[in-house]
Amino acid sequence: MESTVALFAGEGKLPLEIARRLTDRGVPPVVYALGAVEGSLSRYALDLVALPRLELGQALADLGRRGLTKVILAGVVPKTVMYKPSLMDEGLKRLLQHLPSRDDHSLLGAVVAAIESYGITVLPYRDLIIDLxxxxxxxxxxxxxxxxxxxxxxxxxxxxxxxxxxxxxxxxxxxxxxxxxxxxxxxxxxxxxxxxxxxxxxxxxxxxxxxxxxxxxxxxxxxxxxxxxxxxxxxxxxxxxxxxxxxxxxxxxxxxxxxxxxxxxxxxxxx
Missing domain, CATH: 3.40.140.80 (LpxI C-terminal catalytic domain)
Known part of the structure; x- marks a missing residue:
């Protein structure tokens, strides 16, 4: 992870811990905050982009403009959001409509596949927090x-x-x-x-x-x-x-x- 990565940060303390550790390595992430910003998350971000809605398309377009090709997904995004179309962009709505099942495995897998279709690599974060x-x-x-x-x-x-x-x-x-x-x-x-x-x-x-x-x-x-x-x-x-x-x-x-x-x-x- 020597180059700058994007961090899609849901709720909770895990994104904060990951951002802090990336910063300690000298590669602070560009953070896309999908929920409430936890604590001092902005302190460990190269830049922080607030996403009050699940604007997946907007976030991916911004990644492209910045030349970022690696992303980490961490934190909680309540699954109940799928019952609130007003909180999703059109691309995400279409993605949900075409899923035969909306269980966690299918839903997350489809979102990751959509991200990867833009030539973006979804990185594991396990090695960053192996001691935890x-x-x-x-x-x-x-x-x-x-x-x-x-x-x-x-x-x-x-x-x-x-x-x-x-x-x-x-x-x-x-x-x-x-x-x-x-x-x-x-x-x-x-x-x-x-x-x-x-x-x-x-x-x-x-x-x-x-x-x-x-x-x-x-x-x-x-x-x-x-x-x-x-x-x-x-x-x-x-x-x-x-x-x-x-x-x-x-x-x-x-x-x-x-x-x-x-x-x-x-x-x-x-x-």
């Missing part, structure tokens, strides 16, 4: 109890079954029963919904096995643990080497203070 990727085994706080370990195993099996359908990245399980499964509402809303049903259980977060790792890697952070605590959920299992842990020091400190268990698991085996 979850390892296997205990990650923070205490170890899971036997009951929690059994729920993790069951939750992993449930997630492995539903993830090929492009939903269920987060599954909440209590006593080997599914309490809640994430759809387009996002992880935080799923956690709070589960807390309204059962004030106990484990959270299992994974990604579909064939998901393109250049973008949309699962992300957790202190806010995840805070919402779990609010919902009465005390154990989190994330997929090892495929999950980002943001603000890792604060994350571990919160898990320790609240006596929560956080572990890294494999797709096929609890470890």
């Amino acid at each position: 990727m979850a390892a296997a085994g205990p990650l923070a706080g205490r170890n899971p109890t036997e009951e929690e370990a059994a729920d993790i195993h069951y939750g992993r099996e449930v997630a492995s079954t539903v993830l090929p359908l492009s939903f269920g990245q987060t599954v909440i399980v209590s006593s080997r029963a599914v309490v809640a499964v994430e759809a387009m509402e996002g992880t935080d809303a799923t956690l709070l919904r589960a807390g309204g049903l059962v004030r106990q259980g484990v959270v299992v977060k994974m990604m579909r096995i064939d998901q393109d790792e250049r973008y949309d890697l699962p992300t957790v952070g202190p806010a995840t643990l805070r919402n779990m605590a609010r919902a009465g959920l005390r154990c989190l299992a994330v997929e090892a080497r495929r999950t980002i842990i943001l603000e890792s020091e604060a994350f571990r400190r919160f898990a320790e203070e609240e006596e929560m268990a956080v572990v890294g698991i494999h797709h096929c085996l609890f470890s």
